[in-house]
Amino acid sequence: DAGVIQSPRHEVTEMGQEVTLRCKPISGHDYLFWYRQTMMRGLELLIYFNNNVPIDDSGMPEDRFSAKMPNASFSTLKIQPSEPRDSAVYFCASNPSEPRVNTEAFFGQGTRLTVV
């Protein structure tokens, strides 16, 4: 398996533009997570899905952020409109079942977003 695949790896956009980040989880994994990493705040969980359904989006910073999972093999994180403070590395992760039954999360390589 190729692991969790994120695209693009790097994105530079102007303030006010819409940005869409993409993630393909590992086949067969029921859970998908979106994280954001910055120097100031570290790794933050934004939202996670179970069987394509959003379970907890309390980490989504504001209404400009939205995430979807239209099917088991694809998820998007959209920022509209983007702002310079959204600049960060965004990670997607997946795991096959509830972590309390001893499973670990597999992370993608991340998307480095720069909003100028």
Add this chain to the structure above:
Amino acid sequence: DAKTTQPPSMDCAEGRAANLPCNHSTISGNEYVYWYRQIHSQGPQYIIHGLKNNETNEMASLIITEDRKSSTLILPHATLRDTAVYYCIVQYGQNFVFGPGTRLSVLP
């Protein structure tokens, strides 16, 4: 907020054992201790996890105290490629909270 406390940084000589401590004094009975690491510019990588008993795998050993209020990750023979930020996470269910971690530098 993260439920763990780790030293911000540590050094270790190449070939020696690296012992990374973690305090989790408020851990609940059903919470697991997980360790991940993040090598520069990469996504976090799972290392090991445990509940009560000590655990060992091909990467590391995890020693959990009897009262479960602290643990130690042991890399038995550290290499330069083990230089990374190591995160100790106390977790039950989906509530993965990453703290600032320990930046381990393996020195030649």
